[in-house]
Amino acid sequence: MKDTGDSEDWNEGLEVMERKGSVHRWMAAAAAIVVPFLTGCGDFFPPINNGGGGGGGTTSGRVYVANQAASSIGGFSIGTGTLTIVTNTPVATAYKPLSMVVTPNNGLLYVGSASGIFVYFINSDGSLTTPSSGSQPAGVFAQSIDVSPDGQWLIALDGTTQQLDIFQINSSTGALTSITAPATYSGTTGTWQPSQVRVSPDGTLIFAALGTAGDVVFTFNTTTGVAASSQYLPTGDAATGDYGLVMSAKTPYLYIARSGTKGGVAVYNVGSVGQLTAVTGSPFAAGSGTFSVALDSTGTYVYAANRTDGTVSGYTIVPSTTALGLSLTPLTGSPYLSGAGAQAIAIDATNKYLLSVAVGGAPDMTMYSFDISVPGKLDPATSVATGVNPAGAVALALTH
Secondary structure, eight states: OOOOOOHHHHHHHHHHHOTTSOHHHHHHHHHHHTHHHHTTOTTSSOOOOTTTTOSOSOOOOEEEEEETTTTEEEEEEEOSSOEEEOTTOSEEOSSOOOEEEEOTTSOEEEEEETTEEEEEEEOTTSOEEOOSSOOOOTTOOEEEEEEOTTSOEEEEEESSSSEEEEEEEOTTTOOEEEOSSOEEOOOOSSOEEEEEEEEOTTSSEEEEEEETTOEEEEEEOTTTOOEEEEEEEOOSOTTEEEEEEEEOSSSSEEEEEEEETTOEEEEEEEOTTSOEEEOTTOSBOOOSSEEEEEEOTTSSEEEEEETTTTEEEEEEEEOOSSTTOOEEEEOTTOSEEOOTTEEEEEEOTTSSEEEEEETTOSSSEEEEEEOSSSTTOEEEEEEEOOSSSSOOEEEEEEOO
C-alpha cells in the first residue's frame, strides 16, 4: 500500500494536512477514505471503552493525548493490556492543543497551541494541576515541542515564522524563560508546513520536519540553549513531504515519516556534525500518508503511522557492515489497522506497548502489545475514546 504518486489524491491529502486546516475537514475526508477500508474488520479491535479500559494490572506509565477538536487533554494509566482514565481527565482547555511533551523527570507536561505553551504539574496519581503562573509564553505558535534529554530546555517549532523558539525550564515552577535570539532557518523549496521537532538522544542536534519543504538540522548547545541551523534537506519533490522524526539512541540513524509520491519511511545516517546521508533503498515502502515514526528501546524495530490508510506499518531494522547499508524489512502482519487518520505513535517506557492516536477517531487511541511468538509483531490490546467525540486526537506524550 505504498503511495502511488497520484497527484489528485496527494493534493487532496496535502490540503487536509495543512497546518491551518480544520480538524473537521480532515474527519470528513477520513470518513470517505478510511472507513470503507475498515468495513468487514469490525472484530479486529475490541469495542471502544469509554470508561478507559478499567480493571486490573499494574500501572507501568501514563499517556496524555491532545484532543484538538474537543479542546481537552486526555490522560490514561497504562496497565497490563489496559488503559484506565486518570483522575480528573480529560482536562478542558481554553485553547486547541496541537503538541505535547513530558519532561524527563515526569514532573511536567507541556502542551503547545496556536496561542502559546501551557504547563501542567503531573501529580503522583497522574492527574494534572495548573500552576499559578508562568504557564504561557506570549506570542508563540507551538506547532510541535520537545524537551532536551537533560530536562533543561524546551524547543518549539514555530508555526508562523521559520524559527525555533527555545526556552529554559524552571523545573520547580514550570515557568519558561525565552532565549533572546531564536534559531532561524530558511526552507527554500516546496510548501513550508512545520510539522515536528525532535532533539537527538545526546542533546547535541535538533531536527525539524517541514512538510514538502523538507527538513532542517540544527546544532545545539545544552549549556547555553543556543541552536544554529547546519543543514537544509529538501525532499526533492514538490509532491513529497516530511512530517515525523525519530533518532535512534543506539545507532546514528534518523528515521523520517514521508508522505506523497516518494513516501514511506526515509532513513538517514547522521554524521559527526549532523550531516544527513540517505541509506541505500530509502525511503522504504509504507502505507499512504505516512505521518509519524517511533523506535523501540532496543533499536531493533521501527513503526510508522499512516494517516490516509489508518494503519501502522512495522519493520525490523537490518544492520549492515556499512553505514549506508542499513535496511528495513516489513514485520509479519504489517500494516496493522488503527484509527481513522492515524496521526501520532509512541512506545511506552517499558517497551511493552505501542500507542497510536487518530485525528478521525474510531477509535481515538489504540494500544498494541508485542506478540510473544513473532518478534516485533503488533497485537491489538485495547482501544479508548480520549475525549468527548469528536475528540480530534492529534498528539500524545508518554511518561518516561
